[in-house]
Amino acid sequence: MQMELPMPVSGLPLDLRTLAADIHASNIAAGWWKQTRLPDENIHPGAAPTMLTLPRNVGELLALIHSEISEADVGFDADLMDDKLPHRRMTEVELADVSIRVLDMLGFYAPKWVQDDRDSGPLALPLYAYWPDWCRLMHRTTTEALEHFRKGREEEGCRSLDKLLGVVHFAAIQFGYDLTGAIIEKRAFNQTRSDHQLSNRAASGGKQF
Numbered sequence: 199m200q201m202e203l204p205m206p207v208s209g210l211p212l213d214l215r216t217l218a219a220d221i222h223a224s225n226i227a228a229g230w231w232k233q234t235r236l237p238d239e240n241i242h243p244g245a246a247p248t249m250l251t252l253p254r255n256v257g258e259l260l261a262l263i264h265s266e267i268s269e270a271d272v273g274f275d276a277d278l279m280d281d282k283l284p285h286r287r288m289t290e291v292e293l294a295d296v297s298i299r300v301l302d303m304l305g306f307y308a309p310k311w312v313q314d315d316r317d318s319g320p321l322a323l324p325l326y327a328y329w330p331d332w333c334r335l336m337h338r339t340t341t342e343a344l345e346h347f348r349k350g351r352e353e354e355g356c357r358s359l360d361k362l363l364g365v366v367h368f369a370a371i372q373f374g375y376d377l378t379g380a381i382i383e384k385r386a387f388n389q390t391r392s393d394h395q396l397s398n399r400a401a402s403g404g405k406q407f
Contacts, residue, residue, distance in 0.1 A: 208378040209367035210297060214304075214313065221298055221385070222305025226251060231306070251306065256347040256355075259303055260340055263362075266295040267336045274329050283383055287375070289329075293366050294380035296336070300359050300366075311356040314364070325372045332369040339365055 211217060225231055233249040273280070273288025280291040304311045326332050343358035370377035 206376050206379065207371060207374050208376050209371045210363060211378050214301065214363065215308070215311075217381075218301040218305040218308065218311075221301045224385070224389075225302050225305075230254075230302075253306070256303075257344065259299065260344045260347070263296055263299050263340050264337060266292050266299060267333060267340065270296065271329075271333045274333075282387055283380070286380055286383070289373070290370070290375040290377070290380050291384055293370055293375065293377060294384045296366055297363065297377065297381055298385065300363055304356060304359055307352060307356050310353045311360065312353065313360055314357075325368060329369075329373070332365065332372070335365050336362060336369070
């Protein structure tokens, strides 16, 4: 039987912009985001080439966030430990995956991302007693972001994503998860995954998005 080690309780770290930039840079390096070189006439002589990161399909990215939330729900209902980080609960790790995906998007849209104070601003949320309430709010906020982005309202979409981070933050605290620790460990694990390598993704049956 799996022996559970005591974990600290933590929400998201305070410096989310730095974390978002680091996650986004890592995902660019891993090939999840494509880049193109700007024309040479835009570059000063002797300067390194300037690379422009190309946008991805926002609906696809938000669908993946919905998927992570649903997996967190499955883990909670069945009281499962995670299959990648077996010393942690599945829900805790899936919430870390939600956070990583949201921060990756906000890393791309950083100039349009206006952060709210999680503790005293508009994103201060009640601590729901039941998981289904949190899960429903996560899905609803993700859909809210989709509606903004698909209508060209990128700043409002980023605000919804920032709100989603607030929901995940408070849910983690409510249920005693170590969200920051899970993010750190899951990012380290992802760097070793064969299905995250460009060559394996390009092969038959590899992850296409």
